[in-house]
Amino acid sequence: MASSSYSSNGTMKALGLATEYGGPELLTQVTVPRPTLRSENDIIVQIKAAAMNPVDYKVREGQKGGSVTGGPRILGYDGAGVVVHTGSSAHAKRFSVGDEVYFAGDISRSGTNAEFTAVDARIVGFKPKSLSWNEAASLPLVTLTAFEALEEQMNIPERAAPEAKPKSILILAGAGGVGSLAIQISKRLLHLRVVATASRPETSDYVRKLGADVVIDHHKPLREQLTSSGFENGQVDYVLLCHDLSAAKFPEYVDILAPLGTIGTITPDAGIDQQTNSCDEGSSSRAHNAGGSSPAAAAAGAAAAGVVVLIAIVAVLLIVRRRKRSRNNLRMDKSPATIEMTTPGVASGRQKHNSNDSAKVVASQTQQDKSRPASASHSVPAGSGNANTDYSTPLKATSKSTSGPASTTVDPSTAYSIAVVSTAALLSSQIATGTRKLLGRGNFGQVFSANVSIALIAPQHRHLFAPGAQTVDVAVKTLLLDANARAEQDFVLEAELLRKLNHTNIVNVLAVLPAGRGQPQMLVLEYVPYGDLRNLLRQSAKCDVAWSPEEYVHVATGIAAGMGYLEQARVLHRDLAARNVLVGSHLVAKIADFGLSRELNDKDYYKLQSKQKLPVRWMAPETLNYRKFSSQSDVFSYGVVLCKAE
Structure with a gap:
């Protein structure tokens, strides 16, 4: 050295x-x-x-x-x-x-x-030794942007070889920095049929050399050009916008999107409705739009029953999907990651509480702010987040200067891997290599705390942490690598459900990390410092800390607000107990542990069809007698929680 x-x-x-x-x-x-x-x-x-x-x-x-x-x-x-x-x-x-x-x-x-x-x-x-300095400097950000858009946010899977009838993608502004990388990744890694837009002879030739199968002019009607190029109904499976998103052009992008397709953009929206439209299996789509009609709402209304345009902001990527929900795909994507680049800037300043003193901290802190509400108003669930995958891909650059984000070409024979890693891989790496503290253990996994960079937390969740914090504590729930099929099914259902919920009194899921390279599947949740209500009450009694009637009411009101939100969202918790209610700063109650939870579809109840362990002491009589769960049985469990909290 x-x-x-x-x-x-x-x-x-x-x-x-x-x-x-x-x-x-x-x-x-x-x-x-x-x-x-x-x-x-x-x-x-x-x-x-x-x-x-x-x-x-x-x-x-x-x-x-x-x-x-x-x-x-x-x-x-x-x-x-x-x-x-x-x-x-x-x-x-x-x-x-x-x-x-x-x-x-x-x-x-x-x-x-x-x-x-x-x-x-x-x-x-x-x-990489084969790259010049200029070429190497031109790659990182545009490559990461293209990769995250395609694989992380649009969830396009990698394939070992082209399919007999490959799916198709339209990349607008294909000759730009991000577009040039998106073409290569789409062609070489995802094995898609690639359509790129270009309007000049030199840029058209350039995107063809990068791997585009078809080149069309973005100044002309897109559907007509796609139809004449042999695309069924003039539609493609994916659309990636590598330029500013225009509200005026958005209906045209929706028009060329095939059912079950996805639209992604690397820029913030320009007046596009950001509310989430969702549909349950086979049902008509529902739009939550407070601002009147919008292109997205119009597109959703025009879609066939069970097909919808879904809009969700994740970081700076606006993803628009026309899709049907399926309950059959329960397994999270599992793909090994070659990690060369890991976590963005992390500094000291860890925020944590000593669990041994939690009862005393709660008692003193509550006196500081009696006016803080136990809950806040939120809309009925908005979708968020996606399971992420990783890759390490050989690339070769052909940059000519450092004056702009240069374009690149792929050379599959190049014997090196560029360091390109998803946010999920970065987060998984930091959790795996950092200090962890066990919080709890169950039959199918464990929960521990970890300290991670705030840069790896999605922007929509950063308000949960102290302003200016560079590292933050999170809770990580894992599934054993050898867990049985039922445990895995419940784990994945819990992850999918939590990602749809958004309420002050529901524990927030920050990320869903797939298994890979010896690491189990993980749910990354907000860290609630004082643990579950049952243990907190026991600690309080042990430390001679008496709760005031106002504090009991504050916690009870928070739980009720969370359960009311779940009823509005047509979600049954099925396991409400003091051990599954976490208590955070200012005694804000957070309902957690949704492993047994179920969504209601056309009925107002859920009937258990198979044998499984259930929390008998919290179950309503109709549940014990007829295995029938409903919002009313959740209310019964809530009453038991209040009785045991005395």
């Missing part, structure tokens, strides 16, 4: 904003101190090449007119260079001084438009 001669005492040249945010004319060469290691996971990289992405100009213009504070703001997201210094952690020590690396960096830190930059080693990969 080469020794480091790097010194953080000197200065370096960089390109940045010296005084204020705004246009490109404000960019100037500045002299700034060399970077230092912010944590033991950091490494220092001497930059050889940097790529420019939309995120760079959006950061530059995002605070237009605002003053730059704390020194010049150095932009640059993608970079490639040589390691000159490493931190002390095992993650940082994966790299040695002199290693050639590349990465998509951390937007919250000084970027790659400088001689040196500090970056968390867990989001860094070894630069």
Whole structure:
């Protein structure tokens, strides 16, 4: 291992904003101190090449007119260079001084438009030897964006070989940075029939060389061109929008989408309704739209019975699906991941509570804020999230400059793997390698706490954590690798159900991680610091902490609000008990453990058809006698919870 001669005492040249945010004319060469290691996971990289992405100009213009504070703001997201210094952690020590690396960096830190930059080693990969510096720097962000859109958000499975009748995808703006990678991934990994849009002869030739089977002009009617190109009904199975989403064009995209198809976009919507439209097996679609008619609602209304347009925002990807729900696909995708890049920037600042003192903390904290409501108003369940998969794919770049996100071509004979990993893989890796604390154990798995980067938590869930926290505690529920079929079925049903629920008094699911490489299936849930109600009451008694009548009512009201939401959503819990009610800050009750829960379809009750263990002491008489579960039997269980909470 080469020794480091790097010194953080000197200065370096960089390109940045010296005084204020705004246009490109404000960019100037500045002299700034060399970077230092912010944590033991950091490494220092001497930059050889940097790529420019939309995120760079959006950061530059995002605070237009605002003053730059704390020194010049150095932009640059993608970079490639040589390691000159490493931190002390095992993650940082994966790299040695002199290693050639590349990465998509951390937007919250000084970027790659400088001689040196500090970056968390867990989001860094070894630069393929066959790539030039410019080529390597151009790859990370556009590749990650294309991969996450296709495989994670649109859930298009990888295939070992083309099918006899492959599914089809239309990639709009195929000659752009993300589009060029999407074409290659779709063709080489997903084995789809690829249609790309291009309007000029040179861009048409370019996307064909990348692998597009058909090229059409986005300025002309899409369905007519698809029909003339031999696509049945002028429709495709998938549509990926690699340009700004237009509300005016959206109906046309829906029109060319085949039943069971998916639309994805890499940009935020432009006036498209973000409410979730859902349908139960064979039923008519239902739209939750508070703002009147919209293109999405109109498309859903025009779809055949049982077919729907589903819209869900996940990070910056808007996914639109026309689909039928199926209860037959219960097994989560299981695909091994080759992990080269891991977690984005993580620093210290772990938030946690000592469980031994939880009763005393609750007692003192409750006095601080009596006005906080036990629950909040929420709409009836919106879908969210998708099970994610990973891959490691050989790529070869043909970038010509660092002035923009360069395009690439795939060379299947290249003997290296680019470090491309899904958010699920990053989260799974951090959970597997980090410190874990066992919270509970059952017949089919266990629950433990873990500390992960806030960057791996979906934006819609970050409000659950303290503002400014860089790492957060989560609860992880696992399924044994050798669990029986019923246990696996219940685990997957619980995951699918929790992803549809959204209420203050229902425990939030943050991610669903598939099994792979010796890791079990995992549900990542919000960490509720004071544990379950039963143990909290026991701890309170043991510590001589008396609950006031107002505190009992506060918790009881929260449970009732959560159960009322479940009834409105036509969900039976079937296992409500004090052990399955978690208590968080300010005594906010969170209903958990949905392993026995079921959704109601056309009937107002659920009748158990097979033998299984049930919580007899909390069951209503009609359930004991006739194996019949309903909202009324859940109310009976709620009454038992209140009696035992006295």
